[in-house]
Amino acid sequence: MRLFIIAAVAASAIAMPAAAQSFTSPEASISGGFSLFDDGTEGFNGSSVTARGSLRFHQYVGVEADVSYGLVESDIDGVDIKMNSNVGVHVVGYWPVAENADLIARVGYGETEFEVSYGGSSTSRTYSGPTFGLGGQYFMDDKNGVRFDVTRHEYEDLEGGFDSFSMMYVRNF
Numbered sequence: 001m002r003l004f005i006i007a008a009v010a011a012s013a014i015a016m017p018a019a020a021q022s023f024t025s026p027e028a029s030i031s032g033g034f035s036l037f038d039d040g041t042e043g044f045n046g047s048s049v050t051a052r053g054s055l056r057f058h059q060y061v062g063v064e065a066d067v068s069y070g071l072v073e074s075d076i077d078g079v080d081i082k083m084n085s086n087v088g089v090h091v092v093g094y095w096p097v098a099e100n101a102d103l104i105a106r107v108g109y110g111e112t113e114f115e116v117s118y119g120g121s122s123t124s125r126t127y128s129g130p131t132f133g134l135g136g137q138y139f140m141d142d143k144n145g146v147r148f149d150v151t152r153h154e155y156e157d158l159e160g161g162f163d164s165f166s167m168m169y170v171r172n173f
Contacts, residue, residue, distance in 0.1 A: 027056040031147060033168030035068050037083055037112075040160060043076035046083045050166055054092070062092045064106070068164075073117075080117040084124065086164070087111050088131055088151075100139040107132045110153055127155035137170060145170040 037046025056062035090108030135149025
């Protein structure tokens with residue numbers, strides 16, 4: 001038993017430097033761009049401006065928060081509908097496919113506020129629930145990149161949910 005303990009300690013001592021090398025100091029980035037929110041109907045236009053902050057803790061794992069503000073109102077059968085805002089937080093998985101390129105998978109929680117106007121009166125309603133998505137990013141150099149992603153919003157009380165398609169500029173720090 002004593003020999004087993006000594007062997008385990010020796011193996012740990014050899015393996016620790018290799019494991020430590022795979023961890024990096026957190027990398028922060030901010031992103032800004034355009035998102036289109038689509039509920040599958042032809043009348044809704046969910047065009048928005050989006051900002052995102054990200055922390056990448058490891059080569060493969062990070063977190064991010066994003067916020068979007070709706071830009072236009074949609075008229076569907078005389079009812080005006082506008083996505084006022086969307087906020088979300090996500091855990092992100094990165095899969096490096098090249099030196100400057102990653103595939104991205106994310107899962108998290110989001111909340112979206114819609115404003116509905118009809119006949120001179122208006123009301124707003126907020127929906128929330130799980131979100132998940134896929135995307136990719138490419139960096140031209142150490143600091144500047146582009147990112148594309150698609151996120152599914154499966155909100156409670158919102159039949160069918162909706163998707164968002166984002167195209168963003170990314171700045172690393």
